[in-house]
Amino acid sequence: MWTVFGLCVVGLIVVWFTHWINKWRNPKCNGVLPPGSMGPPLIGESLQLIVPSYSLELHPFIRKRVQRYGPIFRTSVAGRPIIVSTDVEFNHYLAKQEGRLVELWYLDSFAELFKQDGENKTNAIGLVHKYVRSITLNHFGIDNLKETLLSQIEEYVNKTLQTWSSLPSVEVKHAASAMIFDLTANKLFGYDAEKSPVKMSEKLANTLDGLMSFPLNIPGTAYHKCLKYQNEALNMLRNTVKERMISPEKRRGDFLDQAIDDMQTESYLTEDFLVYFLFGILFASFESVSALLSLTLKLLAEHPTVLQQMTAEHEAILKNREDPNSTLNWDEYKSMTLTLGVINEALRLANVAPGLLRRALKDIEFKGYTIPAGWTIMLANSAIQLNPNTYKDPLAFNPWRWQDLEPQVVSKNFMPFGGGIRQCAGAEYSKTFMATFLHVLVTKYRWTKVKGGKISRSPMLGFVDGIHINFVEKHS
Template sequence: MKARDLQTKPLLASKGSTQHLQPNLPEMWTIGLCIVAVLVIYLSYRLNKWSNPKCNGILPPGSMGLPLIGETLQLIVPSYSLDLHPFIKKKAQKYGPIFRTSVAGSPIVVSIDPEFNHYIVKQEGRLVELWYLDSFSKLFSTEGENKTNAIGVVHKYIRSIALNHFGVDPLKEKLLPQIEEFVDKALQTWSSHPLMIFDFSAKLFISYDAENSPMKMSEKFTNILGGFMSFPLNIPGTTYHKCLKDRNEALSMLRKIFKERINSPKRHFEDLLDQAINDTDKEKFLPEDFIINVVFGLLFASFESISAALSLILNLLAEHPAVLQELTDEHKAILKNRESPNSILTWDEYKSMTFTHQVINEALRLGGVAPGLLRKALKDIEFKGYTIPAGWTIMLVNSAIQLNPNTYKDPLAFNPWRWKDLDSLFVSKNFMPFGGGIRQCVGAEYSKTFLATFLHVLVTKYRWTKVKGGTIVRNPILEFTDGLHIKFSAISN
């Protein structure tokens, strides 16, 4: 028995020590519940703080969505209509013409209020500054700098150099016949009009020869469009990552052209890039990266807006034969009034295209390409009892003005004849396809001239029909989901 006792006691002692080391289950539950409670309280606090941002007044009504994501997903859901995007339309119906939300983690006040929109575009440099969402800004900025928000002397320089090369004067003096020749040549070998438009703009800005260049720059710029409203998540496999990759490759192409040009003993192209390089000696704010990004931005803006508008015009004309017939009659009359039917298009003829400009205006009214103009509040802004805090982004949805049934009768109908009875004052307040204020698009006249010249060449030299496609989608930028396929043939003399 003693031997057994000697063997058992250690076993009992071992068992007792194990019981002593085991946690008390009620205590574990208490600690766990406390941790969960603290987390719930903290998350509730953060969510409440996110949902009710700090403000030195009354914020516009609205909702902020989830932290970090906000209501981005609702905004980028495709809409298959020319009408206002459903997200904006539903929010405005619920909260009124000025409401708050959050996109990609940024608090935003969205406005479809005409009075507020006109007020804000006139406050550049005082209450607001130009702004872009991170996804756009990073695509169009140099590393560590946000050049898209250029103000003051920099913005003045960009407008000046742009107008020197594709403003009204160069359009009248030399560009109009160049556009006509280029469009005619491109239509003879038609493949894709966005690439055609890019190639002409690139030739104008940097003397780019698309036919002989080993660099297919147009493809990179076309791909970049997909990253506009994507969530700025830069990891492989995401749309944004691919867009950044295409953007960097496009910038590398431009940088190579810049290096070749600046190392040339004599610059002889006399294009926009030549002028910018020559100006580096006079303007201290013109380093290499800035010039390259200015050229990059102008190239993108020139082809993207024109190609989207042109696609919409062709689709609408195919669906409205009466409009196409009157358009064709106008351009045939221009040819008939010439001494020589084969002479080049003149500026006076361009300005005489009354119905053509009505068609273009109507398409631009219906198809606002961008979701809205973005500005950043430099200080608290008071308007109609609401306060917009300094640092917040403001999205001015001007397309809402252009689709307002109180402004335009039957606003979703394609009716170019409506412009016949609209006076200039009405148009200036209710039609802003190229923005407003000092930030009105510098390429507005260039875009309209290109569109009118394209239509002139198309209806006087070609027969065409839509084969398939033309399904409109806003996500929220205007696109065509399945492209627009057109079959056409030259008119025999």
Template structure:
């Protein structure tokens, strides 16, 4: 594993107990993350919680004249993740202004690591330290108040400190920051879904038809979304795949060669960094026809083997993102509530910048309306 200096320092990937470690440390991090964010967790408890949060969020958005989606989507995802990870509700997070701190740190990822006042890196590092300080207070509060423990990720990590020697207060704070930051980044996918669906009426109509059919097939139309209904969302997953294909947040995956590697007549020397530019793979016209067009129907005919080698929004192998199912299920739930209860228009479309990492440089502003039933 290897990361740019800025990213390594920023996300806690330095030192003896860095969270990117291999072996038992990586195995533990993956295990605890899957325990709280994996498919089983989504199926058994998270899906109805997601629907509840999305309903409340969209109801709030619909009462406003317009919504600046970059901040609103980030707050929604961060609030829900904080509830799962350490049982904090939206009101507490609003007081802490945690989402604001995370928003201010995004520019750090690809910046030059010059820590002097006025630089991007300095500003981002300041926000990162403030966010870490908030999380440290939360961890200390949990450690000193065992009677307030529940079954969230933080409580499990604290309980595991007795049997896992590498677990420390610092390590747990870094872990919380890293997974919260990962969920915060997912807000870009929500932004893109809203942007593209507003611009492609045919896709919006087919998506709406699929979800209204789910409601019609229920004995009680007002019942909560079930796992079986979620797994039946064929076109929804095509939409999500297309959003993730076009909206890969990270510009690439980085590794370092441990020894000389011979590849197609070239030698990659030991110690050199290797970057897989998966964001470019996903817009390769040799694999995806007319790659910059939003076309969820393309996923019906793509060869699964070709997809596995050219579509990696969550990485791959043993480093496949443990929160992949969590992210996809949240997006599916969001779209389910959105298209069955609301309609919206883009007041300001938002410009997508892809260098160095994907972001909206001038926002996406929408106006929401409650649908007349």
């Protein structure tokens, strides 16, 4: 009798397990789901996504599935069902549907970094998003760049490169991370890296290491370490906000001061919100600009003709100045045709993030497929920016191609800073920083790559062993 009972139990478990597997592999949908595979239950296809590749080509996770299923396919990452789109028209359409069909969304491992009081604040819409964009543009937008920030960036870059030139070599990704972090943090809340007892940039770097890891919060995992360093960084920011709020004499009229003043009129602005807001801005600028700068120097080192012509462009700017001792101005920045082409080309090839994430607010119909409400959508613009139908020889570093591309083609096929109302408010700040760095570099320094530079995508852009460069002042 016990044998029969045991066989019945086993049979029930097998039936239940089979039903569960079938349900996982064939999710409910009020229509036809895009083709694809959900992978094993819970884990999904997470491991395939984080397996590194070692070239500027599209990450194999996306490339192989596009070849098998087409430009729109389904998958699962970290237990969450995801639709991945490399379709130009669909991505462009969704970028304009913020708050109607889709909302901002992050994978759990990233979203957890921006939670407060158990609530995810990354998908803020309406008044909150308008405020975030407004205050960011007020301090890092074009007007402020023209008036004061451009010259401050140049001064800071001069100081940084002087320090780098005193060293045998510099691992650019790490050094650039600290450079962009220290300047941005200074503009946000007066952070002084030289006086700070703890390097906040190192906390952010350690947080980033676990960003794309599986969100398993147990001791010893990369994600657990990631959260540990994140908490340390948040505590430092929390102390900064508290100190400013209770010490009016320390006001500087900066970003943080404006946010604190706005707490009187904007109910959603809390002390905790400001802490996470500052963290988010620092996090975004920290990784994207340092990865982009590292790749740019690697590409320039490998293409001496581009470097030679770009150097001539910047030397012409110095030659045409009435006052040779004046600093870079906005008109000069906008005249850097080749340099801006170099930056755009590096942005196109870098694809620092694998894609933009949104969540469907309702069922979305497109080309006969239905994307269920609640599903995550990855707009894989990395694939679009490497499309040979738009960019001839897409893996080639060709900054001159930007002189011939039509504006309407660029608007749909080049979105390194996002699109629609979610386009990054710090986009111009990042590009201006890059151009200013290159201006100082090629007019005042000689530089050579010492070692490293091998690309690694996992799927975010990185380098296997960094890229080490020796900087030498031209007059020395």
